[in-house]
Amino acid sequence: MLHTQLPWWIGGPVLGLCVVAMRWLMNERLGxxxxxxxxxxxxxxxxPSFGPFGFMLFGIIGGGALFAVLAGGPDFxxxxxxxxxxxxxxxxxxxxxxxxxxxxxxxKIAGGCTAGNGLSGxxxxxxxxxxxxxxxxxxxxxxxxxxxxxx
Amino acid sequence: xxxxxxxxxxxxxxxxxxxxxxxxxxxxxxEGLMFQSTxxxxxxxxAMLTAMGGLFVLKRKAPRALLxxxxxxxxxxxxxxxxxLGSLLFGIGWGLSDACPGPIATQLGQGIWWGIxxxxxxxxxxxxxxxxxxxxxxxxxxxxxxxxxxxxxxxxDATA
Numbered sequence: 038m039l040h041t042q043l044p045w046w047i048g049g050p051v052l053g054l055c056v057v058a059m060r061w062l063m064n065e066r067l068g069x070x071x072x073x074x075x076x077x078x079x080x081x082x083x084x085p086s087f088g089p090f091g092f093m094l095f096g097i098i099g100g101g102a103l104f105a106v107l108a109g110g111p112d113f114x115x116x117x118x119x120x121x122x123x124x125x126x127x128x129x130x131x132x133x134x135x136x137x138x139x140x141x142x143x144x145k146i147a148g149g150c151t152a153g154n155g156l157s158g159x160x161x162x163x164x165x166x167x168x169x170x171x172x173x174x175x176x177x178x179x180x181x182x183x184x185x186x187x188x
Numbered sequence: 189x190x191x192x193x194x195x196x197x198x199x200x201x202x203x204x205x206x207x208x209x210x211x212x213x214x215x216x217x218x219e220g221l222m223f224q225s226t227x228x229x230x231x232x233x234x235a236m237l238t239a240m241g242g243l244f245v246l247k248r249k250a251p252r253a254l255l256x257x258x259x260x261x262x263x264x265x266x267x268x269x270x271x272x273l274g275s276l277l278f279g280i281g282w283g284l285s286d287a288c289p290g291p292i293a294t295q296l297g298q299g300i301w302w303g304i305x306x307x308x309x310x311x312x313x314x315x316x317x318x319x320x321x322x323x324x325x326x327x328x329x330x331x332x333x334x335x336x337x338x339x340x341x342x343x344x345d346a347t348a
Contacts, residue, residue: 042216045227048209049234055202056235057242063191064253064260067198069289070314077314089195094293096199101297103200104207111298117214117286130305132284137309138316139281140288145317146337147274151288154275155232160239163264169275176279181221184284 040108056157063089066161068153069097070144122188147173191255203294212294214286221283270337281309 059067072094079087087095105111115121119129144150147169149158155173158166209231210216220228250260282288285306287295292310295303317338324338 042210042227043205043208045209045231045234048205049231050238051205052202052231052235053238053240054242055198055205056239057246058194058198060243060253060260060262061246061250062194062198062253062255064256064258064262066262067202069293070310072199072293073289073310074314077311077318081315081318087192089191092192092195093199093202096196096201097203097206097290097293098199098297099196100200100203100205101207101212101294102299103297104204104294105298111212111300113213113298113300116302117218119214119285129302133302133305134309134312136281136285136287137292137306137311138313139277139309140285140292140306141310141313142317143274143277143279143281143313144289145274145314146270146339147278148271148339150278150290151232151282152290154271156235156239158264159236160243161262161264162240165265165267165271168267169271172272172275173279173282176276177283178221178223180280180283181218181286185222 052156053160056152056160059157065089066149066153066157067093068149068157069094070141070150071153072097073141074145118184118188122184143173189255194255202290203297206290207294207298211291212298212300217282217286217288217291221286268337270339273337 056067059065072090075088075090076094078084079091116129116133119132123129140150144153147154149155149166149169151173154163154166154169159170206212210227216225217228219225246260252258253260287303287306289310292303292306296307320338321341324336325340
């Protein structure tokens, strides 16, 4: 059952309710780059404990693990277009690392990722988040179509 | 309940939902960005509209946050150069890897090792940003320049 994709009209609203819960419980904007940042800052600055965002990241990782256990392992073969287009594992690892840097640095500069700007920021009717969301969707679509045409 | 436990529970719900929706799989995100499937857009749209409706109700009906007692309020800002530039970089990484921070975390949780190089990159990107912030803070004139795309630590952490 877990290997059947959850209908969007269930999965989407549940994700939206997570945004509402963060606001209702602690007046915070849900964002996953913020969660990674809290873990990094806590370690780098030798703070005594992780904050709610750090714990949220542990929850997301744990949620992925819980899903994999309940579903009897991840439903995953290869890595999308990258393993279709390239044979070299080292090259794919390199592309994923560079992508990660762009995602982390870009999201910090833009003040949010697909969750922080895309879900939470737009829900807050933030004009900056709307511009950010339009930009990363447009860029993501162009990059995807370009790689599909080239490889 | 502490805010940490609350964060953990919200994270688990978020992680299971992302996984169950297939967002951990780069194929699902790629099919969306290539317009081969409508799932990504409906999923994202439904999440955003639900959050928007919920926040709308909160703003009117819930003056105080349940756990912290803080006033439920937020500020928004006008678009700046950094929102476009940063999202451009983000969009390139997203389009290449078909993963964003949430799915990267669920890949790790599901034991998909392809998530490791992406995570190492993501952490590197955030650390590089913190270094750039520290350098900008040491040189306030440059940080205040209208062309600066590195928001100060408080501004970056407090606003959408």
